[in-house]
Amino acid sequence: MSIGSEFDHLMRGVDTVLPETELAERLAEGRPLRVKLGLDPTAPSVTLGWAVVLRKLRHFQESGHTAVLIVGDFTAQVGDPTGKSETRKRLTAAEVRGYAERLLDQFAKVLLPEPLEVRFNSEWLEELDMAEVLELTSKVTVAQMLERDDFRKRFDGHQPISVMEFMYPLLQGYDSVAVSADVELGGADQLWNLMMGRVLQERYGHRPQMAMTMPLLIGTDGEHKMSQSLGNYVGVMDDPADMFGKIMSIPDRLMPQYFELATEVPPQEIIDQFDGLASGDVHPGDLKRRLAREIVDLYHPGQGLPAEAAFDQVFRHSGVPDEIDEFTLDASADQWIPGVLTAAGLTSSNGEARRLIAQGAIKLDGKKIDGESIDRSDLVSCVLQVGKRRFLRLRG
RNA sequence: GCCGGGAUGCCCGAGCGGUCAAAGGGAGCAGACUGUAAAUCUGCCGGCUUCGCCUUCGGAGGUUCAAAUCCUUCUCCCGGCACCA
Numbered sequence: 128m129s130i131g132s133e134f135d136h137l138m139r140g141v142d143t144v145l146p147e148t149e150l151a152e153r154l155a156e157g158r159p160l161r162v163k164l165g166l167d168p169t170a171p172s173v174t175l176g177w178a179v180v181l182r183k184l185r186h187f188q189e190s191g192h193t194a195v196l197i198v199g200d201f202t203a204q205v206g207d208p209t210g211k212s213e214t215r216k217r218l219t220a221a222e223v224r225g226y227a228e229r230l231l232d233q234f235a236k237v238l239l240p241e242p243l244e245v246r247f248n249s250e251w252l253e254e255l256d257m258a259e260v261l262e263l264t265s266k267v268t269v270a271q272m273l274e275r276d277d278f279r280k281r282f283d284g285h286q287p288i289s290v291m292e293f294m295y296p297l298l299q300g301y302d303s304v305a306v307s308a309d310v311e312l313g314g315a316d317q318l319w320n321l322m323m324g325r326v327l328q329e330r331y332g333h334r335p336q337m338a339m340t341m342p343l344l345i346g347t348d349g350e351h352k353m354s355q356s357l358g359n360y361v362g363v364m365d366d367p368a369d370m371f372g373k374i375m376s377i378p379d380r381l382m383p384q385y386f387e388l389a390t391e392v393p394p395q396e397i398i399d400q401f402d403g404l405a406s407g408d409v410h411p412g413d414l415k416r417r418l419a420r421e422i423v424d425l426y427h428p429g430q431g432l433p434a435e436a437a438f439d440q441v442f443r444h445s446g447v448p449d450e451i452d453e454f455t456l457d458a459s460a461d462q463w464i465p466g467v468l469t470a471a472g473l474t475s476s477n478g479e480a481r482r483l484i485a486q487g488a489i490k491l492d493g494k495k496i497d498g499e500s501i502d503r504s505d506l507v508s509c510v511l512q513v514g515k516r517r518f519l520r521l522r523g
Numbered sequence: 524g525c526c527g528g529g530a531u532g533c534c535c536g537a538g539c540g541g542u543c544a545a546a547g548g549g550a551g552c553a554g555a556c557u558g559u560a561a562a563u564c565u566g567c568c569g570g571c572u573u574c575g576c577c578u579u580c581g582g583a584g585g586u587u588c589a590a591a592u593c594c595u596u597c598u599c600c601c602g603g604c605a606c607c608a
Contacts, residue, residue, distance in 0.1 A: 443558095514554095
């Protein structure tokens with residue numbers, strides 16, 4: 128790859144690079160850069176949101192640079208105060224360990240196996256003794272801490288800020304010192320933290336890293352940043368049909384962002400597609416299908432088209448998906464549908480199920496049911512459906 | 524430390540002795556319309572095989588025929604004052 132196209136590839140979708148001119152300079156040095164990305168295992172899944180930065184890390188790998196992926200097992204327990212208006216609840220060591228284990232496989236779905244260094248930051252953070260911690264804290268002033276917006280606001284508003292929260296950026300920054308990062312990647316909300324890494328490296332007499340941030344991907348609700356706690360996410364481990372469906376449900380206005388940040392479709396092609404959309408040559412539904420296929424193919428190679436077919440089967444032809452959960456009926460001749468639905472987990476309570484029946488949302492083999500009880504013999508081998516997307520195959 | 528205000532359902536927020544499972548909004552779910560988009564309209568939105576019953580209004584006690592609503596106490600938050608610097 129030439130320097131020019133490599134540079135363009137690395138800059139795809141990027142939000143901010145600081146200092147601006149330095150990326151070209153470092154690339155020109157012609158050696159593999161050490162590109163750090165730190166992720167705290169505070170939840171069990173890699174979402175398309177995290178995948179945005181992970182993909183960027185992969186772009187660096189593709190150019191021969193070394194990906195230094197830091198699993199923040201130690202920092203996860205401290206808790207990143209970024210964007211929080213209040214003190215965050217702390218996770219237990221066991222929770223963090225459990226998440227970290229599950230995440231490692233998922234990272235592998237996005238990154239290349241080489242060149243890659245995976246490090247846990249407890250490796251060095253746990254080893255710091257009090258004298259070293261004090262030295263670390265002496266490198267940064269309280270005024271610098273308060274430059275950060277969320278700290279500033281809380282401080283001015285007399286909201287509590289624990290000293291431990293001040294420690295978070297220091298620890299994350301210390302990671303950069305520990306791994307000698309040339310570049311650190313992060314979400315747009317991490318810029319301040321990344322710059323802290325730069326400051327600390329300088330104070331420790333190392334060459335300061337540059338910071339590169341990616342925009343925060345908006346979740347399927349079309350409003351908030353994608354996050355597991357909000358439930359508006361698509362996980363890279365979601366099965367193809369699920370992934371396809373979730374992408375189809377995002378608001379249209381999110382499509383450009385998703386194409387740019389969550390796919391590898393060449394920039395010029397994206398521009399052409401949206402030009403087509405503006406002129407009416409491309410139908411928004413078709414473009415969204417393309418988007419969904421592209422994303423599914425990224426995490427389940429070759430599954431984009433089958434996922435689309437499954438989607439059409441259900442939503443275009445009002446059919447039933449090929450793979451659905453099964454439920455074995457008990458022996459009673461008279462089956463009470465709300466009980467079945469709730470036992471199978473399709474509804475959360477009998478009351479909810481009864482209401483849905485009253486609203487005409489429950490179908491048996493595609494036909495609306497109106498009563499609550501049905502003969503067992505009329506149910507066996509049939510498909511019970513709640514709304515458009517919840518299905519259950521009944522077994523005798 | 525003192526004085527005052529507050530804690531309500533997933534979230535925000537009314538209620539201030541009975542007619543309160545608790546107004547209103549948001550989120551969510553379902554129906555119509557669609558491209559599983561947006562916008563809009565409609566219904567539902569604690570549990571229970573439900574004209575009734577049960578568990579909820581920060582925790583624990585108490586007063587009352589009756590408490591989210593009154594009293595006591597505990598916990599936590601918020602304002603103001605004082606103290607310290």
